[in-house]
Amino acid sequence: MPKKLTLSMDEKVIEQAKLFAKKSKRSLSELIESYLKKIIDEKMDDADLELLNIKGLITLDKDFDEKKEIREIVAKKHMG
Secondary structure (H helix, E strand, C coil): CCCCCCCCCCHHHHHHHHHHHHHCCCCHHHHHHHHHHHHHCCCCCHHHHHHHHHCCCCCCCCCCCHHHHHHHHHHHHHHC
């Protein structure tokens, strides 16, 4: 049964999270709940936790195309 939860965090984080939720066609509540479930279920391995520690340390250009880069990396991996 859903229950309300009030959180306090940096305003910029909230704005960015709302944009991310909108782009992924999910509510902010759904995103936070799925993240918390992942932690509770201990499905996060050490690599996931390490990524969380370094997230935000690198700033990419606004025109950086993440999907294109991923496609190129996967293609190189499978084509040698």
